[in-house]
Amino acid sequence: MIVGLSPEEWIVLTLSLKVSLVAVTVSLPICFCIAWMLARWHFPGKLLVDALVHLPLVLPPVVTGWLLLLLFGMNGLIGRWLSDVFGVTLLFRWTGAALAAAIMAVPLMVRAIRLSIEAIDRRLESAAATLGASRLRIFLTISLPLALPGVLAAVVLGFARSLGEFGATITFVSDVPGETRTLPIAIYAAMQMPDGEPIVTRFAILSILLSLGALIVSEILVRRIARGGRHVI
Amino acid sequence: MSFDIDVKQTRSGRPITLFCRTDSPLVALVGPSGVGKTSILNMVAGITSPDQGHIIVAGQTLFDSDTGIDLKTARRQVGYVFQDRRLFPHLRVRANLAYGRRAAMSMDMDDVLAFLGIGHLLDRWPHSLSGGEAQRVAIGRALLSGPRFLLLDEPLSSIDRDRKAGILDAIDQIRRRSPIPILYVTHDVAEAERLSALIVTMHEED
Numbered sequence: 001m002i003v004g005l006s007p008e009e010w011i012v013l014t015l016s017l018k019v020s021l022v023a024v025t026v027s028l029p030i031c032f033c034i035a036w037m038l039a040r041w042h043f044p045g046k047l048l049v050d051a052l053v054h055l056p057l058v059l060p061p062v063v064t065g066w067l068l069l070l071l072f073g074m075n076g077l078i079g080r081w082l083s084d085v086f087g088v089t090l091l092f093r094w095t096g097a098a099l100a101a102a103i104m105a106v107p108l109m110v111r112a113i114r115l116s117i118e119a120i121d122r123r124l125e126s127a128a129a130t131l132g133a134s135r136l137r138i139f140l141t142i143s144l145p146l147a148l149p150g151v152l153a154a155v156v157l158g159f160a161r162s163l164g165e166f167g168a169t170i171t172f173v174s175d176v177p178g179e180t181r182t183l184p185i186a187i188y189a190a191m192q193m194p195d196g197e198p199i200v201t202r203f204a205i206l207s208i209l210l211s212l213g214a215l216i217v218s219e220i221l222v223r224r225i226a227r228g229g230r231h232v233i
Numbered sequence: 234m235s236f237d238i239d240v241k242q243t244r245s246g247r248p249i250t251l252f253c254r255t256d257s258p259l260v261a262l263v264g265p266s267g268v269g270k271t272s273i274l275n276m277v278a279g280i281t282s283p284d285q286g287h288i289i290v291a292g293q294t295l296f297d298s299d300t301g302i303d304l305k306t307a308r309r310q311v312g313y314v315f316q317d318r319r320l321f322p323h324l325r326v327r328a329n330l331a332y333g334r335r336a337a338m339s340m341d342m343d344d345v346l347a348f349l350g351i352g353h354l355l356d357r358w359p360h361s362l363s364g365g366e367a368q369r370v371a372i373g374r375a376l377l378s379g380p381r382f383l384l385l386d387e388p389l390s391s392i393d394r395d396r397k398a399g400i401l402d403a404i405d406q407i408r409r410r411s412p413i414p415i416l417y418v419t420h421d422v423a424e425a426e427r428l429s430a431l432i433v434t435m436h437e438e439d
Binding site for chain 1: 279280309311313319323333374375378
């Protein structure tokens with residue numbers, strides 16, 4: 001156990017990590033597909049899709065949380081379907097917090113991945129085709145590895161954004177200790193208590209260390225990949 | 234017949250045409266910069282498609298606008314050495330050479346490494362190679378893919394004078410070791426003459 005953390009605080013920390021990891025892991029393939037579509041495809045309504053993907057970035061988080069409530073709440077279109085068919089409810093659950101975190105992270109992740117896909121030299125893909133590679137092989141051996149630094153950046157950005165997610169989460173799944181009380185919500189809750197200052201300080205330091213750690217790990221990974229060389233010769 | 238090419242393509246309002254029907258195993262496309270020599274190679278490789286015409290290389294129809302034949306690039310078995318080389322930057326030389334290797338059809342790996350003089354480069358990254366080294370690796374990669382024909386796009390450009398002779402020697406070696414047709418693009422007639430190639434001159438279309 002980390003020195004200085006009470007069992008309750010430890011629960012907050014592990015819950016935050018779980019919510020962020022699940023949010024990023026589940027949304028990553030979806031973000032990659034959206035980014036690929038926006039970077040490579042031309043289709044009617046592309047501008048609208050682009051705007052919708054980026055909407056959580058500019059909307060007040062409370063509005064995003066309210067929309068999630070409308071859609072995934074007990075009487076929501078998707079929420080009722082999930083409950084009827086799978087017996088699953090996201091309201092007041094950590095899975096709902098992960099969904100809110102993922103939705104808020106999607107714009108940042110899509111943006112980072114899209115930029116890295118757009119930066120891929122398409123001439124390398126045509127070179128691979130002349131060497132007999134199928135489209136799938138070109139994707140797996142050329143496009144994906146070359147987009148990897150952007151994917152890693154997206155993972156770190158998404159993770160950091162999920163760790164810091166507050167507005168949409170508290171609106172959608174509220175503050176349930178042990179279930180939806182993530183770091184930012186715990187900090188907010190502690191700030192409402194007359195003697196909560198030390199808790200706020202510890203959680204704030206923890207948040208800074210986690211975010212800093214994620215950034216450093218990502219930088220190390222990106223440099224390790226870049227060591228292989230990125231210049232087209 | 235090595236090459237039977239009769240194509241027309243219009244790019245940004247500028248027409249590019251070529252008619253070339255020959256049994257010569259080495260054809261040099263010669264002409265000023267911007268005349269469309271690389272565009273012709275891209276059409277033969279299947280990277281772009283002509284607006285009309287046909288491309289038949291070594292008896293195989295790669296494109297024919299009349300019959301609707303347009304083989305995908307990956308199925309043309311082309312060995313394309315690009316002017317900008319296009320070595321994969323995230324793969325070492327060894328992996329670059331092996332990328333398109335068809336062991337049953339390609340030249341022997343050791344043989345290619347020896348006559349191109351690139352055996353000592355296998356563990357290097359592409360960005361650490363000189364222009365001449367990168368060009369020889371690009372030629373090796375194309376040869377090892379077991380091509381039915383070779384496209385060489387200005388293989389001597391951006392290489393210093395001392396290295397040029399080495400690359401020309403390598404091309405001579407390829408001709409001696411492999412009977413596959415070669416389409417060679419250059420803006421230097423002397424270079425084509427040095428290789429005893431059939432020279433086809435391209436001119437600006439009006």
